[in-house]
């Protein structure tokens with residue numbers, strides 16, 4: 001079964017074609033800077049093979065409709081000879097609100113419900129464009145939607161509610177939803193499997209540190225708390241996002257810096273985090289600057305790791321017993337300095353990193369806790385596309 005996974009971001013479209021008989025990747029690509037004067041498409045055939053072929057092209061890409069057309073053009077060039085060879089399409093949808101607790105086969109009702117949730121994640125309205133266009137382009141081929149939020153719908157009400165007037169929740173659905181759910185679900189399942197247990201037998205703290213960063217407290221296989229909130233701006237410090245701040249900073253800036261709400265929102269999403277403090281939103285550049293003696297880079301690194309540590313402590317309290325910390329995504333998988341700094345001082349709580357194992361570069365799942373450390377510390381590479389493709393196959397088979 002060939003499955004095309006589509007991930008429409010606010011100004012990008014990522015896609016991956018997989019043969020789910022052996023889960024191999026046949027082609028993948030990314031269309032970037034959609035809506036800007038000059039866009040770019042990078043397409044790779046057989047990305048996991050030695051004979052991988054990569055093509056990049058720059059051209060204006062006004063919207064996601066054009067991005068979808070370009071993707072199809074690239075796929076038809078070699079990966080498939082006809083679109084009929086694609087058996088199903090899986091879409092990443094950022095916000096499912098309270099409407100979706102698991103992936104769904106797309107029909108008109110599902111599209112309308114996703115549309116109704118757009119006010120909760122306006123930057124990601126392009127998710128809907130991807131689904132609508134795919135239904136036009138691929139005719140009767142089944143489409144499945146997989147939500148970033150559904151793994152978090154198991155949170156108890158005292159964890160997902162904000163202490164605001166109750167009507168904000170009742171009338172406007174203002175609550176904590178959480179994001180990166182596909183990643184947290186994937187790595188928590190993988191970690192349980194690695195530990196030789198059923199997900200229902202382990203408590204985990206999953207730590208997704210990429211450009212966006214979030215953590216989950218996972219109790220017996222179910223998410224019971226998460227760091228992100230109504231939007232993906234909450235919680236940890238990120239590449240360009242601030243994470244948790246005093247909410248009264250907003251009216252303060254409006255009054256004292258004459259900023260509009262839109263300006264403050266843009267500053268918090270795109271000019272904050274690592275970028276806001278150090279001048280770069282990329283952790284590798286932060287390290288390079290830090291090594292060169294840049295004190296703002298030192299500060300950004302220490303703030304970033306400190307906030308991860310605070311949430312580890314908080315989720316230890318939430319879970320009581322923790323079998324493993326699970327680090328994942330670009331920084332979580334690759335950055336030994338961040339892992340070491342985030343766990344520093346937590347030894348009395350059973351979290352003891354082995355510096356040699358931590359520093360060793362490797363692929364695949366690995367353990368980095370010191371011998372005899374009561375809490376395992378795992379690195380588990382995430383694979384959101386594979387998780388979406390697997391869910392797509394499962395839903396299509398269920399509905400066959």
Ligand code: AMP
Nearest residue numbers: 210211212282283284329330331334335
């Ligand atoms: P992601 O969103 O998962 O692609 O992660 C992007 C983040 O991971 C960026 O901040 C990168 O600097 C960081 N990253 C990727 N590779 C490495 C690496 N080898 N060492 C440190 N950070 C890395």
